[in-house]
Amino acid sequence: MSRDSRAISRLLRHTAGERGLTMSADGWASISDVIKLLDLTEDRLEQAVRDNDKQRLQADGERIRACQGHSLQGMPVTREALENSWERVYPQHLLWHGTNRAALPAIEREGLHAGRRTHVHLAPSKDSHLGRRTRVEVLLGVDSGNLAVFRAPNGVLLTREVPVDAIVKVDAVH
Incomplete structure (x- = not known):
């Protein structure tokens, strides 16, 4: 897994709350917010999503999320919202x-x-x-x-x- 992929996965699964990333209860965040927060280019983010070995990342238009594996503490995701999206x-x-x-x-x-x-x-x-x-x-x-x-x-x-x-x-x- 690439360094970018690890950084995006970590942010979307574990540290969004502490880093101030706005995220929906089912885990979606703005791609532009993720790019700014992690100092990435759009091309690097797209490659990280495409090359993620466990396909943990899901992009949809202007938004991105980790498919699963979220921490409970300090994250804006909820079990109910995740389950409703699966x-x-x-x-x-x-x-x-x-x-x-x-x-x-x-x-x-x-x-x-x-x-x-x-x-x-x-x-x-x-x-x-x-x-x-x-x-x-x-x-x-x-x-x-x-x-x-x-x-x-x-x-x-x-x-x-x-x-x-x-x-x-x-x-x-x-």
Whole structure:
């Protein structure tokens, strides 16, 4: 991911509030405001959106947003507005969440919570790169039957939390 892409993603996902960027509750900001705040050219911003490895950035005319992965604290986005801008989906198969072994005891007691983020990221398959961190030691199979699941524009699946009883499989990654 390029330096510009990282800077734009960070601003739109985590630091817009503290940096004074005006943003809608579903994450949209003015492209011209982002360019000014980050001292970019329009060409550099367009290239960052186009080349973003996880397709985290979405541009639409005069506005831009991060597709998902927003912090809750200090950001003008809300869970409700984000969910209303995403597609509600009803998967008929297990979804997957990657984590590390050290996190397993807490997950087995409490389930998966978004923590400081708006949503828990899920992947549609074990081998998916969508919604998955790079250093994964364990894959958790999630029965999404009773969960509200949404698909962001970049394909990542999201839910607010995953209760313990929805985690039905634990597979080590080799």
